[in-house]
Ligand code: NA
């Protein structure tokens with residue numbers, strides 16, 4: 041159930057980021073086309089593309105948390121067994137949540153709300169809306185991590201069951 | 213204060229890294245721990261958030277997303293096999309023909325995609341069964357594939373060089389790209405030499421010559437893929453577009469090519485976009501976290517402290533560069549190239565430039581150095597992928613890999629101590 | 645190295661208690677040999693000399709962030725002071741756009757008089773609810789066009805040329821009004837952009853030719869002197885309101901006196917840059933400004949629809965001759 045919700049939310053996140061990516065390719069092409077072919081460079085694309093990149097990057101980062109794809113050194117984790125492994129994994133998940141809360145949510149919200157009066161130089165939109173991706177992706181990361189935590193317990197229990205039964209077979 | 217902060221930063225970082233916290237989060241938390249020594253908490257979080265997003269607020273970084281996307285399209289687009297055929301034609305008459313084909317294949321693949329892992333997977337998975345059939349030892353063919361996969365970090369386009377350009381304060385991407393060619397080719401050649409010696413000893417077969425008619429077909433087949441290099445790199449050097457725009461052109465070109473080959477269907481597109489967004493998210497989140505670290509280090513004075521410590525041992529350029537090389541080789545054993553570039557550029561770059569090393573040359577040294585790390589245990593993405601597509605265990609491949617490792621170290625020494633290898637081409641094209 | 649666990653801004657510590665040690669953190673993104681830094685050092689010395697309970701800690705080289713980032717921290721109270729280009733300030737308070745308009749100042753004298761007039765003092769205070777106030781201005785010179793080879797003697801010469809501009813709507817509108825193709829691009833890309841022909845020219849004061857080495861690739865500098873965009877020294881509103889009136893006086897006076905020092909250093913720096921650029925082979929040519937002035941009139945009128953901008957323009961106009 042939770043897993044299904046996670047997958048659905050992750051899909052939405054991905055759909056938005058993928059659409060923005062396509063827009064970015066088109067935008068960069070347009071920038072070259074207007075300057076090189078039309079001789080009248082588009083002035084808004086640089087700024088727009090930069091902002092879209094921030095959004096895509098942080099949405100992509102949140103998506104990668106939902107899939108446990110972020111680079112990590114898993115040596116110790118693979119060595120540990122059972123409860124110790126689960127304990128360590130929870131510690132890791134907890135640290136991810138703590139960092140996300142501190143920097144993306146608290147710091148990011150503070151940053152976004154205090155820059156609503158600042159306009160971007162060319163598109164003239166409040167800078168706070170650009171920065172709003174920080175608390176937004178922070179919320180997504182915490183949401184994904186919480187579901188990951190509950191999934192990990194179940195996984196571990198499943199593994200334990202199967203390994204216990206395996207063990208019995210060998211012993212007999 | 214710098215000393216305390218350095219202890220807080222590195223101790224926290226290595227403990228978190230060791231227990232398996234994602235590298236980006238390890239970097240972030242370690243930075244907070246260090247910055248806390250100099251900055252009150254309320255300012256700390258605001259500024260950390262600012263640096264995290266400020267680190268990715270860059271037009272140049274857009275190129276990374278585009279090159280990842282272009283690479284992903286090409287992986288799915290039937291380009292690899294055409295490049296392998298061409299590689300066979302180039303290197304196919306040497307003893308151990310298929311091994312040389314693999315090396316050249318990786319270099320060609322690397323020159324249109326920036327990813328060593330993608331090259332190792334795409335070229336290795338085709339080449340390793342062929343080599344097994346001709347009686348090559350699996351440990352040999354896998355080692356050749358693994359050792360030559362990072363050539364694409366130096367042969368442009370290269371995300372690693374883009375990231376270096378950014379963190380080094382805007383070293384010219386065009387100059388770095390052009391500078392990467394000769395060192396990248398040198399890297400490939402050093403592997404071919406070792407592959408040749410081993411092949412001679414093991415009496416691996418030389419492939420039959422390819423009939424002239426087929427040669428033409430192979431070349432014709434490969435031209436559209438190779439033409440992309442001309443369009444993208446030529447466009448960047450020729451001033452038609454910037455590196456970022458060139459990357460977008462690469463995406464469009466790769467997509468058109470894949471459509472023309474009918475090897476890309478609409479159904480592949482969601483998968484390609486998902487791969488790209490996810491990879492971009494991972495890399496740029498790392499970039500953002502590293503920019504928090506760079507800020508934390510600067511306000512606590514860590515780079516200056518490290519620089520003083522190193523220069524107090526010696527102010528001799530040759531010795532200091534050697535020390536850096538050893539440190540980076542050690543770092544490379546357990547750290548991936550992107551975070552290592554992000555963390556060590558702000559520390560080492562000022563020392564190097566103070567000693568009169570050209571920023572472009574330093575960038576090439578750094579990337580070459582760290583590229584070697586991706587084939588070493590305990591953490592080596594090329595090692596893992598290469599062993600897995602080569603169907604050989606890591607323990608089995610390592611003894612052979614050591615021979616290539618030594619050749620690469622020699623090549624690295626040449627690149628470090630002969631600046632012209634890196635700077636000749638950019639000077640020729642007037643990019644310095 | 646940078647520190648300051650003791651006090652940061654100490655805005656929370658209440659107002660007026662002049663007995664407390666007050667350490668002002670001042671951050672900017674320029675190098676230590678830049679006239680702005682030297683002006684700020686002069687400010688620091690004056691404050692520390694005249695107040696026995698105040699100190700100023702300067703963080704140069706952008707160690708605490710880019711111009712915008714530091715201003716955001718000033719608004720938020722994390723940093724007490726910074727210098728910002730009036731061009732960047734227009735994103736925070738629209739009246740500051742006036743300084744980015746072309747040909748509103750006759751010459752350096754008129755520029756100085758205008759910047760020291762009462763309306764500008766009022767403008768400094770008007771951003772208090774944005775979280776910062778202005779203290780004084782620094783000279784940042786007159787900006788002109790420089791190109792690879794063809795001099796810009798008349799707006800017609802800009803026709804079809806791709807001119808790099810700062811990320812700013814006013815600068816885009818200005819180049820467009822004169823007939824060129826404005827191309828926003830990061831400062832760091834200008835050198836290779838010029839060299840490889842992605843752009844045909846850029847616009848700045850002569851120091852760009854030497855500091856950014858643009859003189860190596862751009863060989864003509866045309867004195868059309870379209871804009872004089874000042875740097876503004878700003879302070880966090882929280883910090884300002886936390887100072888006793890005696891401290892406010894000391895800070896304000898020190899700031900204004902440092903402007904005089906900075907102007908001198910600036911003028912010397914520009915002269916040096918010109919000499920050096922000439923040695924690099926750059927040609928400087930005088931141009932008739934009138935056609936340029938005419939070309940941007942419609943643009944000035946458009947921007948005058950903003951009341952704040954219009955009234956400042958009127959005040960500056962009155963100070964002409
Ligand atoms: Na490459």
Ligand code: NA
Pocket residue numbers: 544545546547585586587588589590591592593
């Ligand atoms: Na490694």
